[in-house]
Amino acid sequence: MFAQKLLPALAVFGAAAAQTASVCSQATATVNSATDATALANCATIAGSVLIGPNAAGSIQLDGPQQITGDLICTDAGGLTSLSSSTIGTIGGSFTLNNLTLLSTLGMSTLKSVKTINWSALPALSQLAFTAVVTKATSVTIQNTFLTSLDGINLQSVATLDVNNNNRLKTFSTQIANVTSLLSIASNGQALDLQFPNLVWAANVTFRNASSVSIPSLTVVNGSMGFYGNYLTSIAAPNLTSVGYTAQNNRQGSLAIVANSKLENISFPLLSTVGGAFQIANNSALSTALSFPALTQVSGAIDFSGNFSTPTMPQLQNVNGGFNIQSTAQIDCSTFDKQKGGIIQGSYTCKTTANAQSGVGGTGSSTTSGSTSSSTSKAAAVSYGVSEAAAGLSVLGGILGMLL
Numbered sequence: 511m512f513a514q515k516l517l518p519a520l521a522v523f524g525a526a527a528a529q530t531a532s533v534c535s536q537a538t539a540t541v542n543s544a545t546d547a548t549a550l551a552n553c554a555t556i557a558g559s560v561l562i563g564p565n566a567a568g569s570i571q572l573d574g575p576q577q578i579t580g581d582l583i584c585t586d587a588g589g590l591t592s593l594s595s596s597t598i599g600t601i602g603g604s605f606t607l608n609n610l611t612l613l614s615t616l617g618m619s620t621l622k623s624v625k626t627i628n629w630s631a632l633p634a635l636s637q638l639a640f641t642a643v644v645t646k647a648t649s650v651t652i653q654n655t656f657l658t659s660l661d662g663i664n665l666q667s668v669a670t671l672d673v674n675n676n677n678r679l680k681t682f683s684t685q686i687a688n689v690t691s692l693l694s695i696a697s698n699g700q701a702l703d704l705q706f707p708n709l710v711w712a713a714n715v716t717f718r719n720a721s722s723v724s725i726p727s728l729t730v731v732n733g734s735m736g737f738y739g740n741y742l743t744s745i746a747a748p749n750l751t752s753v754g755y756t757a758q759n760n761r762q763g764s765l766a767i768v769a770n771s772k773l774e775n776i777s778f779p780l781l782s783t784v785g786g787a788f789q790i791a792n793n794s795a796l797s798t799a800l801s802f803p804a805l806t807q808v809s810g811a812i813d814f815s816g817n818f819s820t821p822t823m824p825q826l827q828n829v830n831g832g833f834n835i836q837s838t839a840q841i842d843c844s845t846f847d848k849q850k851g852g853i854i855q856g857s858y859t860c861k862t863t864a865n866a867q868s869g870v871g872g873t874g875s876s877t878t879s880g881s882t883s884s885s886t887s888k889a890a891a892v893s894y895g896v897s898e899a900a901a902g903l904s905v906l907g908g909i910l911g912m913l914l
Contacts, residue, residue, distance in 0.1 A: 538580075542566050550575055559583065559603060566590050569615075573597050576620075585609060596620060599642070604628055615639065622646065627663070630654055636678065638662035652676065658699075660684075673698065681705075689713060695720060700741055714763070725750075732756045733763040734786065740770045743795075746777040751804075754785030761785035761809045768792055778802060786810040787831065791868040797839065811856060815868040832856030836866040 534553035551574030559580030567589030581603035617639035640662025683705035696718035754763015764786030787810035811831035
């Protein structure tokens with residue numbers, strides 16, 4: 511009798527278990543409603559991806575699963591206002607949110623690890639509720655959101671960190687130490703305060719439209735680094751020794767500081783080598799002397815223009831490309847005159863002028879206090895202008911490398 515009752519019960523249990531296993535292991539679990547989300551509650555691990563469909567509306571809670579081995583994706587769900595989970599700690603693939611016009615609440619209270627974050631067009635999302643803090647990700651791209659801070663994301667290392675066009679973003683502080691591909695913070699709120707206290711090295715760096723940037727530990731940039739159109743008054747990297755001077759990029763990474771209208775001071779006391787071009791231009795408030803006491807090698811060109819007093823580079827040993835220094839303030843070119851054709855191998859221009867221009871090569875004149883000299887380049891006029899379009903990086907070193 512017992513066996514007769516037990517067997518049917520086991521059969522029902524087995525069927526239920528099989529159904530649960532099927533739900534938890536399907537390639538893509540689609541959630542269009544709160545009911546669909548509840549169906550996943552018994553899955554400790556979702557061995558696949560979760561897609562929040564475009565018809566999802568109101569609040570979706572993914573409580574129960576602790577891990578998603580694939581992606582968590584929500585795109586074009588115009589009626590979705592809240593997406594949350596109190597249990598998901600790991601997303602093995604991409605966490606993608608795109609074109610969610612009403613999403614105002616994003617709460618993942620236990621999430622710590624994601625392969626990639628890709629968020630775009632979230633105009634109602636003003637803050638994150640990530641209590642546990644995301645500390646692991648290989649790539650993070652956040653653009654066109656209403657976020658005022660990125661509290662809840664604090665990575666140790668990342669390949670790509672791209673935060674752009676978040677007009678309300680006011681602060682971003684992270685303990686990140688290494689960026690292996692790209693760090694780009696661009697076109698966010700004008701009052702944006704950026705803090706990278708532990709950043710030691712990065713592959714490529716672009717800062718644009720920020721009010722302050724703190725990089726006290728930065729030592730090496732393997733590729734290019736650029737500061738464009740910022741509102742900061744000072745740029746300081748007290749431990750930076752090298753930009754773009756690595757074998758893997760053929761020593762072509764460049765350093766550019768361009769169009770920072772409030773910039774008054776640049777401090778790179780340990781900067782020794784630049785693999786490509788070194789450009790400072792169109793920083794209208796920069797009237798003090800440019801001083802780079804440790805700079806020895808620039809494999810591209812040196813191109814400084816503006817309203818500064820005489821630059822000093824006492825350790826300079828080699829400039830493989832051209833040399834262009836022009837200022838509307840009185841500068842003394844006598845030291846550099848002695849270096850042309852030797853330390854300075856490319857075309858040469860150094861002068862005080864009412865119209866200081868970036869990137870003037872060819873026949874150059876050198877004006878000092880009391881004497882004038884001239885030199886003729888082997889090449890016609892060559893542009894030193896910096897391209898900002900190449901992969902969103904700072905400088906296109908090739909066009910800045912002057913002809914020998």
